Amino acid sequence: MRPKMILFGDSITEDSFGEGGWGASLAHHFSRSLDVILRGYSGYNTRWILKVIEKVCNGESPIAMTIFFGANDASLPDRTSAFQHVPLHEYKQNLQSIVSFIKVPTSLSFYNSFTVQQSVMRWFKTKGFRITSACRKWPTTLILLITPPPIDEDGRIRHPFGDNPSGLSERTNEAAGAYAKACVEVADECGVIGVDLWTKMQQYPNWEKCCLSDGLHLTPTGNKIVYEEVIKKLTKEGVNVETLSADLPLLSQIDPCDPLKAFQN
Amino acid sequence: MRPKMILFGDSITEDSFGEGGWGASLAHHFSRSLDVILRGYSGYNTRWILKVIEKVCNGESPIAMTIFFGANDASLPDRTSAFQHVPLHEYKQNLQSIVSFIKVPTSLSFYNSFTVQQSVMRWFKTKGFRITSACRKWPTTLILLITPPPIDEDGRIRHPFGDNPSGLSERTNEAAGAYAKACVEVADECGVIGVDLWTKMQQYPNWEKCCLSDGLHLTPTGNKIVYEEVIKKLTKEGVNVETLSADLPLLSQIDPCDPLKAFQN
Numbered sequence: 123m124r125p126k127m128i129l130f131g132d133s134i135t136e137d138s139f140g141e142g143g144w145g146a147s148l149a150h151h152f153s154r155s156l157d158v159i160l161r162g163y164s165g166y167n168t169r170w171i172l173k174v175i176e177k178v179c180n181g182e183s184p185i186a187m188t189i190f191f192g193a194n195d196a197s198l199p200d201r202t203s204a205f206q207h208v209p210l211h212e213y214k215q216n217l218q219s220i221v222s223f224i225k226v227p228t229s230l231s232f233y234n235s236f237t238v239q240q241s242v243m244r245w246f247k248t249k250g251f252r253i254t255s256a257c258r259k260w261p262t263t264l265i266l267l268i269t270p271p272p273i274d275e276d277g278r279i280r281h282p283f284g285d286n287p288s289g290l291s292e293r294t295n296e297a298a299g300a301y302a303k304a305c306v307e308v309a310d311e312c313g314v315i316g317v318d319l320w321t322k323m324q325q326y327p328n329w330e331k332c333c334l335s336d337g338l339h340l341t342p343t344g345n346k347i348v349y350e351e352v353i354k355k356l357t358k359e360g361v362n363v364e365t366l367s368a369d370l371p372l373l374s375q376i377d378p379c380d381p382l383k384a385f386q387n
Numbered sequence: 388m389r390p391k392m393i394l395f396g397d398s399i400t401e402d403s404f405g406e407g408g409w410g411a412s413l414a415h416h417f418s419r420s421l422d423v424i425l426r427g428y429s430g431y432n433t434r435w436i437l438k439v440i441e442k443v444c445n446g447e448s449p450i451a452m453t454i455f456f457g458a459n460d461a462s463l464p465d466r467t468s469a470f471q472h473v474p475l476h477e478y479k480q481n482l483q484s485i486v487s488f489i490k491v492p493t494s495l496s497f498y499n500s501f502t503v504q505q506s507v508m509r510w511f512k513t514k515g516f517r518i519t520s521a522c523r524k525w526p527t528t529l530i531l532l533i534t535p536p537p538i539d540e541d542g543r544i545r546h547p548f549g550d551n552p553s554g555l556s557e558r559t560n561e562a563a564g565a566y567a568k569a570c571v572e573v574a575d576e577c578g579v580i581g582v583d584l585w586t587k588m589q590q591y592p593n594w595e596k597c598c599l600s601d602g603l604h605l606t607p608t609g610n611k612i613v614y615e616e617v618i619k620k621l622t623k624e625g626v627n628v629e630t631l632s633a634d635l636p637l638l639s640q641i642d643p644c645d646p647l648k649a650f651q652n
Contacts, residue, residue, distance in 0.1 A: 123446065139404075139415035146411035150404035153425055160418055165638030173650035174635055181388065205643035370439055373430030378470035385438035 123182075124369050126157040130178065131190030134271065134340060134348075136162025142342025144349040151353065155366035156185065167194040167208045168216030175223050183260035186361055188352060189220060192270035193338060196293060196301040203283060203292040210300055217267065217308040224259045225314075264359050265314035266352060269302035271344065272320050274330035277337020293338065315359065317351050388447075389634050391422040395443065396455030399536065399605060399613075401427025407607030409614040416618065420631035421450065432459040432473045433481030440488050448525040451626055453582075453617060454485060457535035458603060461558060461566040468548060468557040475565055482532065482573040489524045490579075529624050530579035531617060534567035536609065537585050539595035542602020558603065580624065582616050 129135050129145050138145030139160060149158040161178050163171065168191050171178075195213040197203035208216065275291035286292065302320030309316030323333050323344065330337070333344035340348065356362060371384040394400050394410050403410030404425060414423040426443050428436065433456050436443075460478040462468035473481065540556035551557065567585030574581030588598050588609065595602070598609035605613065621627060636649040 136418050137415075139411045139418060142406070143411065143415070146404045146408065146414065149411065149414070149425060150402075150408070153401050153404060153427065157424055159422055160414060161634075162418065163635055165641070166635075170641075170646060170650060173647065177635070205646055369426075370428055370431075370442070376430065376435075381435060381470055382438065385435060 124155065124157050125185040125366070126159050126182070127152070128159045128161055128184045128187045129190070130161045130187055131268070132162065132166050132194055133164035134162070134193060135160070135188070135190050136164045137339060138162060138345070138348075142345050144340070144345040144352065147345070147349040148352065151349075152363065152366070154368040154370075154372065155363055159184070165194060165206060167191065167197075167206050168213055168220065169195075169208045172216055172219055175220060179224055179259060184263050185366075186264040186266065186356060186359075187224070187260075188266045188268055189217075190268040191217070191220075192301040192305055193293075193298070196270055196273075196297045198292060198294065198297060201288065201290055201292040202286045210304060213301055214304045214308055217305060218312060221265060221267070221308065221312045221314055224263060224265065225261055225312075264356070264361060265312075266317055266355055267305055267309040267312075267314055268317040268348070268352075269305040269320045270298045271334065271338070271340065272324050272329065273298045274334050274337035277330065277334055279337075281336035291337070315355050317355060319348060319351065322351060323347055389420065389422050390450040390631070391424050391447070392417070393424045393426055393449045393452045394455070395426045395452055396533070397427065397431050397459055398429035399427070399458060400425070400453070400455050401429045402604060403427060403610070403613075407610050409605070409610040409617065412610070412614040413617065416614075417628065417631070419633040419635075419637070420628060424449070430459060430471060432456065432462075432471050433478055433485065434460075434473045437481055437484055440485060444489055444524060449528050451529040451531065451621060451624075452489070452525075453531045453533055454482075455533040456482070456485075457566040457570055458558075458563070461535055461538075461562045463557060463559065463562060466553065466555055466557040467551045475569060478566055479569040479573055482570060483577060486530060486532070486573070486577045486579055489528060489530065490526055490577075491524075529621070529626060530577075531582055531620055532570055532574040532577075532579055533582040533613070533617075534570040534585045535563050536599065536603070536605065537589050537594065538563045539599050539602035542595065542599055544602075546601035556602070580620050582620060584613060584616065587616060588612055 127148070129138060135145065137143060145158060145160055152158060171191065192213065194203070194206040195208035197206045199207045273293045273295040275294055278291040278293055279289060283292070299320055302318060306316045306318050323329050326333055326343070326347065333341055333347060335341045376384045392413065394403060400410065402408060410423060410425055417423060436456065457478065459468070459471040460473035462471045464472040538556070538558045538560040540559055543556040543558055544554060548557070564585055567583060571581045571583050588594050591598055591608070591612065598606055598612060600606045641649045
């Protein structure tokens with residue numbers, strides 16, 4: 123069986139197999155070595171996702187997983203998408219809980235606080251104990267925690283989600299930045315990989331229109347940035363086409379003079 | 388767990404998550420309802436694939452599966468891709484064996500001839516017996532047998548696979564057409580769905596350059612034709628977004644006044 127990679131997130135993940143999408147690009151890149159499994163839930167925030175995480179994260183352990191939430195949590199609490207808003211401190215706790223659900227050993231799950239769990243795990247580590255075997259879920263899965271993208275408020279006003287008589291953007295780049303910062307902090311605290319998309323994307327010239335189609339969702343250029351950042355991190359962690367074995371012999375490994383030899387084992 | 392759909396074929400399947408690819412479009416279309424699993428093996432013909440089919444077709448039954456071989460089998464036996472050539476009568480038998488491997492009940496597998504197996508199954512059917520329960524593999528899987536695409540010989544000469552000092556195309560449209568006809572016949576004989584891509588694509592104006600990038604592989608327009616044909620057949624058989632249940636509540640089903648209510652069950 124091929125190993126798999128799960129893409130877990132909101133609409134920016136759900137849409138990732140559309141035109142020029144970062145998910146499709148990953149599936150294409152790993153076309154002979156990984157199954158790329160889409161678990162994007164449009165509109166979802168971390169509060170909602172925690173209600174259903176057991177349904178999403180089950181079955182065989184994936185080799186890698188992107189966790190890409192925050193764009194909805196960062197909706198402002200007094201504007202048209204207030205029902206999706208999650209306060210910053212809760213967003214941070216929720217992200218920790220998501221990582222904890224996936225990675226923390228059962229033996230430590232009675233410590234309700236993730237910070238305490240982390241301290242205990244670190245203590246175990248300094249003593250040289252390996253605790254990954256007593257896992258709750260997928261302790262060996264490589265987790266990439268992706269921050270929400272930056273927001274182009276002008277784009278949001280031009281392309282509102284539903285009616286927006288106020289004419290005010292329901293998201294701001296400043297709020298998205300605060301959630302992105304929290305996301306990077308959680309990645310550091312939990313010892314998983316952080317992808318600071320909010321910062322990275324703003325380094326691109328005219329990012330507001332080049333990277334975002336409606337001030338929030340990604341253009342093909344925006345998708346390319348996500349794809350390249352994910353590939354960069356995966357490669358750094360040893361998950362790449364060279365280290366993963368190809369499913370069945372590649373054409374280049376098949377001898378034109380005796381093709382069936384390649385299938386003898 | 389979500390149901391899945393498997394895309395099984397050669398390079399035209401392996402490349403189907405590239406730019407504008409038909410596989411990515413299917414995954415996008417079914418982003419909340421089906422896992423689209425890529426099993427494309429560049430360069431493979433039906434003879435090679437029969438050596439490895441047990442490795443590919445295992446695990447849970449998919450709801451649907453595209454089987455898309457023939458472009459390599461139809462390579463001419465006296466030109467540069469002769470090592471991929473499979474004679475027409477063997478191609479037809481091999482396709483039958485692939486379908487048989489996936490769908491024929493174990494209880495009938497001692498009849499070596501697929502035609503005999505089919506006759507026996509038809510006889511059972513006329514008597515009103517249901518034989519799907521004693522299955523060998525995946526008796527309920529909806530199989531779409533896709534013919535090879537047409538060939539633009541000029542494109543093949545301009546974009547040869549490796550050295551081609553002869554200057555002759557290693558494939559012809561006439562040969563591809565004979566294999567396509569055999570593929571449609573197998574679909575009819577086996578009672579699975581045929582997709583006559585060879586005929587369909589040639590109805591498109593300037594199909595040689597519009598649909599094919601190198602006389603064999605698909606442009607975004609060519610990919611769109613495959614995607615639309617597959618969707619059309621799936622829909623006709625009742626596999627569509629409306630009949631498949633969405634994985635977790637859609638945003639439109641979540642009450643903005645009480646979002647968590649949607650997650651109570």
